[in-house]
Amino acid sequence: MADQSFSLACPIPIAEYPExxxxxxxxxxxxxALIEKMFMAAFRNPFLEARHxxxxxPSPGKTLATTTDAFVVRPLFFPxxxxxxxxxxxxxxxxxxxxxRPVYLTAAFVLEEGLPMETLWRVAAAMGEAAxxxxxxxxxxxxxxxxxxxxxxxxxxxxxxGVVEHRLDIAPRAVRPGDAVILSGDIGRHGMxxxxxxxxxxxxxxxxxxxxxxWPAVDSLLRAGLEVHCLRDLTRGGLATxxxxxxxxxxxxxxxxxxxxxxxxxxxxxxxxxxxDPLYVANEGRFVAxxxxxxxxxxxxxxxxxxxxxxxxxxxxxxxxxxxMAVLESAIGSExxxxxxxxxQLPRIC
Amino acid sequence: MADQSFSLACPIPIAEYPExxxxxxxxxxxxxALIEKMFMAAFRNPFLEARHxxxxxPSPGKTLATTTDAFVVRPLFFPxxxxxxxxxxxxxxxxxxxxxRPVYLTAAFVLEEGLPMETLWRVAAAMGEAAxxxxxxxxxxxxxxxxxxxxxxxxxxxxxxGVVEHRLDIAPRAVRPGDAVILSGDIGRHGMxxxxxxxxxxxxxxxxxxxxxxWPAVDSLLRAGLEVHCLRDLTRGGLATxxxxxxxxxxxxxxxxxxxxxxxxxxxxxxxxxxxDPLYVANEGRFVAxxxxxxxxxxxxxxxxxxxxxxxxxxxxxxxxxxxMAVLESAIGSExxxxxxxxxQLPRIC
Numbered sequence: 001m002a003d004q005s006f007s008l009a010c011p012i013p014i015a016e017y018p019e020x021x022x023x024x025x026x027x028x029x030x031x032x033a034l035i036e037k038m039f040m041a042a043f044r045n046p047f048l049e050a051r052h053x054x055x056x057x058p059s060p061g062k063t064l065a066t067t068t069d070a071f072v073v074r075p076l077f078f079p080x081x082x083x084x085x086x087x088x089x090x091x092x093x094x095x096x097x098x099x100x101r102p103v104y105l106t107a108a109f110v111l112e113e114g115l116p117m118e119t120l121w122r123v124a125a126a127m128g129e130a131a132x133x134x135x136x137x138x139x140x141x142x143x144x145x146x147x148x149x150x151x152x153x154x155x156x157x158x159x160x161x162g163v164v165e166h167r168l169d170i171a172p173r174a175v176r177p178g179d180a181v182i183l184s185g186d187i188g189r190h191g192m193x194x195x196x197x198x199x200x201x202x203x204x205x206x207x208x209x210x211x212x213x214x215w216p217a218v219d220s221l222l223r224a225g226l227e228v229h230c231l232r233d234l235t236r237g238g239l240a241t242x243x244x245x246x247x248x249x250x251x252x253x254x255x256x257x258x259x260x261x262x263x264x265x266x267x268x269x270x271x272x273x274x275x276x277d278p279l280y281v282a283n284e285g286r287f288v289a290x291x292x293x294x295x296x297x298x299x300x301x302x303x304x305x306x307x308x309x310x311x312x313x314x315x316x317x318x319x320x321x322x323x324x325m326a327v328l329e330s331a332i333g334s335e336x337x338x339x340x341x342x343x344x345q346l347p348r349i350c
Numbered sequence: 351m352a353d354q355s356f357s358l359a360c361p362i363p364i365a366e367y368p369e370x371x372x373x374x375x376x377x378x379x380x381x382x383a384l385i386e387k388m389f390m391a392a393f394r395n396p397f398l399e400a401r402h403x404x405x406x407x408p409s410p411g412k413t414l415a416t417t418t419d420a421f422v423v424r425p426l427f428f429p430x431x432x433x434x435x436x437x438x439x440x441x442x443x444x445x446x447x448x449x450x451r452p453v454y455l456t457a458a459f460v461l462e463e464g465l466p467m468e469t470l471w472r473v474a475a476a477m478g479e480a481a482x483x484x485x486x487x488x489x490x491x492x493x494x495x496x497x498x499x500x501x502x503x504x505x506x507x508x509x510x511x512g513v514v515e516h517r518l519d520i521a522p523r524a525v526r527p528g529d530a531v532i533l534s535g536d537i538g539r540h541g542m543x544x545x546x547x548x549x550x551x552x553x554x555x556x557x558x559x560x561x562x563x564x565w566p567a568v569d570s571l572l573r574a575g576l577e578v579h580c581l582r583d584l585t586r587g588g589l590a591t592x593x594x595x596x597x598x599x600x601x602x603x604x605x606x607x608x609x610x611x612x613x614x615x616x617x618x619x620x621x622x623x624x625x626x627d628p629l630y631v632a633n634e635g636r637f638v639a640x641x642x643x644x645x646x647x648x649x650x651x652x653x654x655x656x657x658x659x660x661x662x663x664x665x666x667x668x669x670x671x672x673x674x675m676a677v678l679e680s681a682i683g684s685e686x687x688x689x690x691x692x693x694x695q696l697p698r699i700c
Contacts, residue, residue: 027586028691051599053444054417059409067404068456069492094403106418108507142419150502157458159509236377341378
C-alpha cells in the first residue's frame with residue numbers, strides 16, 4: 001500500500017545526517033529542517049503550510065469525537081504495516097468506534113538519538129500514505145529527541161478529531177439483551193504478524209497484519225440506517241477483552257460461540273506453537289458491532305460488501321445473565337468465562 | 351499549586367504494585383485498574399465515564415483549533431512544575447497561540463517499566479489539577495508500557511481542541527511592518543529551573559519555572575478588541591528562535607532592543623555561569639504578541655492586568671527590511687542577527 005512512498009528518496013541528505021541527533025529536537029535549525037523537509041513533505045496539506053503552533057479549521061459538524069493513542073510497537077516494521085501505518089489506523093479506528101468519521105489527526109514523535117534518518121522517512125511516508133488512504137489530514141505535530149538508550153527508535157502518539165453525523169448513542173451503555181454480536185472478520189493476525197517479525201522469537205511466518213482503517217465498514221452500517229448500539233476494535237487484549245469489558249461496563253452478559261469465530265489456520269497454528277489464545281491476540285483492523293438481533297442479517301450483508309469487513313460473521317448475542325460477564329461456548333458445548341488477563345500476554349504489540 | 355492533590359494517597363495500592371509493570375500496558379486487568387483508579391481519579395469528568403475508545407462532545411464552536419506536543423522533560427519534577435503540569439500547559443498554550451480557547455485535551459502516556467507508582471500518581475494528579483486550573487477537560491487517553499531502558503520514567507503526549515471565537519487571522523502571515531512586538535514577561539526561567547534540577551549540573555538554584563497557562567492573557571487581548579496579528583509562546587529555542595522563525599515565515603524584519611527584554615538577575619547569572627544566552631532559553635509561560643503600533647499601549651495595559659502577563663513590555667517592532675531576519679539591537683548600539691541555533695543548547699527541556 002505505502003510502497004510507492006517508500007521508494008521516494010529520504011528528503012534529508014543522508015550523507016550529511018545519517019541519523020537523528022539530539023539537535024533534531026532542539027528547536028533550532030536541524031529541527032526546522034526535519035519538520036519542513038520530512039514531515040511537511042510526507043503529510044503535505046494546507047494546515048501545515050500556516051507554520052503555526054496549531055491548526056485552525058472550520059468545525060466539521062455539530063457533534064465531534066476525539067481520541068488519542070501512543071504507539072510503541074516492536075519491531076517498527078512488520079508484515080502488513082509499520083508503526084506509522086499503525087499510528088494512523090489506530091486513531092482513525094478509535095474515532096470510527098465512536099461512530100465518528102475521522103477528519104483530522106495530530107502526530108507527536110519521540111525519537112531516539114541515532115535512529116537512522118532513512119527509517120524515520122519510511123515511517124513518515126507510510127503515515128502520510130495511510131492518512132490519505134483514510135481520508136484524514138495530519139494537521140499538527142511535534143518532535144522530541146531523547147538520548148540513546150532512553151527510547152527505542154521511535155514512539156508516536158496520534159490524536160484525532162472526527163465528526164458524528166448520526167443521532168445514535170454508540171457506547172457500551174447502549175448495549176442491551178437481545179443484541180446480536182457481529183465480528184468483522186478473522187482474528188489474531190496483527191499480533192502474530194508482529195510476533196513473527198521479532199527475531200528473538202525465531203519463528204518465521206507469512207502472516208500479515210490486518211492493520212487497516214475501519215471507517216468504511218462503520219460508515220456502511222450507519223448509511224444503511226442500522227441501529228448500531230456499540231462498536232469496539234479488537235486491539236490489545238483482543239476479542240476476549242473487548243467482550244469482557246463491554247459486558248462489565250454495560251451490565252449485561254455477552255455469549256459468543258467459539259466455532260463461529262474465524263481464525264486463519266496459520267494464525268491458529270502459530271498461536272498453538274506459542275501457547276497463545278487467539279481470542280486474546282491483538283488485531284488492528286477488526287471490530288465487533290452490537291446491533292438489535294432483528295437487524296443482524298442486514299448488518300452482515302452490509303459489512304460483507306466492504307473489503308475491510310468482507311469476512312463479517314455473527315458470533316453471539318447479548319443476554320441478561322450472568323450480568324457483567326462474557327462467556328465463550330466451546331465447540332463441544334462447554335462454557336468458559338472470558339476474563340481480563342491478569343498478566344501480560346504480548347508486550348508492545350501496538 | 352498542585353500541592354493539595356499531591357497529598358492525596360496514590361489510589362493504586364503501593365504495597366501490591368510499587369512500580370509500573372509491563373502488564374500495566376497489556377490491555378488486561380492491571381491496565382484497567384490503572385486507568386480506572388489512577389487516571390479517572392485524577393482527571394475525573396463525564397467523558398471518561400463513558401468508558402469508550404474516544405470522547406463524543408458537541409462542537410464548541412464554528413471554528414476550532416487543534417495541536418499536539420510530546421513531553422520528555424528530564425528530570426520529571428523541577429521547581430515550579432513537573433512533566434504533568436508541562437503537558438497540560440504546553441498544549442493549552444499552543445491553542446492559545448492560535449487565539450483559541452482551550453476546551454478539551456487528550457493524553458497518551460509511554461511509561462517505563464519500573465516507574466514508581468507514586469511518581470506516576472504525582473504526575474497524573476498534577477495534570478488533573480493543571481487541567482482544572484486551565485479550564486480544560488482531559489477527555490481521552492492511552493497508556494503504553496515499554497521495557498526498562500527503553501524509556502525514561504514517563505513520556506506524555508497531549509493533544510488539544512480549542513474554539514476560535516474571533517474573526518482575526520492570528521498567524522505569522524498576518525505580521526506586517528509597523529507592528530509592535532510585545533513580550534509578556536521576563537524570560538529564561540523555565541529552562542534554568544529545569545537545568546538547576548539536574549543533579550549532574552551541580553548548581554543549586556531557587557529559580558522556579560514560569561510554566562503557566564497563557565489563555566487568560568490572550569483572552570484579555572481579544573476581549574479588548576485588539577487586532578492581534580500573531581502570537582507565539584517562547585518554548586524550545588526561546589525568544590530568539592520565535593523571532594527568527596516568524597521573521598522568516600512572514601517575510602519581514604523583526605527588530606528587538608536588548609535593554610527592553612527582562613531577564614531576572616538570578617536567571618541571567620545562571621545563564622552566564624553555564625555559557626547560555628537567555629534569549630535562546632526555553633520558557634513555558636511567556637509569549638510574544640504582534641499588534642499594530644497604534645494599539646501597543648492599550649495591549650500593554652490589558653496584559654499587565656492579567657497575573658500571567660503582569661510583566662509585559664514592548665521590546666521592538668516589525669520593519670520591512672532586512673527581510674526574513676530578526677535583529678537584536680544591543681545596549682551599546684550594535685546589532686546582531688538572531689538566527690536559529692545550529693546545534694542543541696538544552697536537551698529535553700520540555
